[in-house]
Ligand SMILES: C[S@@+](CC[C@H](N)C(=O)[O-])C[C@H]1O[C@@H](n2cnc3c(N)ncnc32)[C@H](O)[C@@H]1O
């Protein structure tokens with residue numbers, strides 16, 4: 001069973017697929033504990049917060065409510081919504097707490113392409129066709145470590161930064177856990193802070209990396 005926090009259609013605001021119309025499936029639960037996490041309502045999976053799948057669609061705003069759903073039920077809910085996007089982004093919470101093989105295979109068989117957003121701290125269990133975005137989380141309060149196999153599987157590294165020490169930590173991580181040739185490296189300023197954005201721009205320019213600015217936050221969309 002998957003614990004689903006929300007399902008909605010919007011524009012992908014981050015990383016390589018920025019600007020692409022996408023269906024977002026947000027799964028409940030994350031133990032990593034990033035202090036600046038913008039989805040803290042997905043951290044805990046409380047039994048008291050369980051709702052029926054049909055109630056998910058009526059949700060407005062951030063809430064810790066979640067519905068237990070099978071992969072088939074998720075596909076049916078997606079199809080019922082009349083979405084036009086063909087790109088499904090599976091995020092969270094930490095989606096790699098779940099085995100995503102069955103869901104991603106089912107979505108591919110139905111004609112969708114899939115992408116996952118993960119911290120790289122759990123084993124990635126997903127279809128070989130899935131685009132994997134690893135946003136590495138280093139020295140976070142939850143005590144989880146970034147896995148070398150996650151870094152090697154990544155199609156894209158999207159590193160959240162605010163200070164030079166975050167770039168230095170990414171350099172050290174890339175030494176310790178190499179990525180595959182052709183993996184795109186994006187820097188994403190934390191919480192649109194001006195200093196962080198300036199540093200990300202300057203570093204991307206020097207390194208020929210890519211800037212990811214959370215477009216949806218500038219546009220005030222979901
Ligand atoms: C909320 S996380 C969920 C997926 C997964 N747990 C992860 O961390 O990749 C989705 C993306 O948002 C990024 N993110 C979270 N809070 C942010 C913030 N305040 N500023 C910039 N990026 C943030 C994460 O680094 C990650 O790339």
Ligand SMILES: Nc1nc2[nH]cc(C(=O)O)c2c(=O)[nH]1
Pocket residue numbers: 010011012013014039091092117216221222
């Ligand atoms: N528009 C939009 N793009 C996103 N890209 C990654 C997101 C996430 O929360 O994982 C996200 C999100 O929450 N909204």
Ligand code: SF4
Pocket residue numbers: 030031032033034037038039040092093094119137
């Ligand atoms: S790993 Fe992702 S969901 Fe978990 S706390 Fe960090 S940013 Fe938030």
Ligand SMILES: [Mg+2]
Pocket residue numbers: 038039
């Ligand atoms: Mg988000």
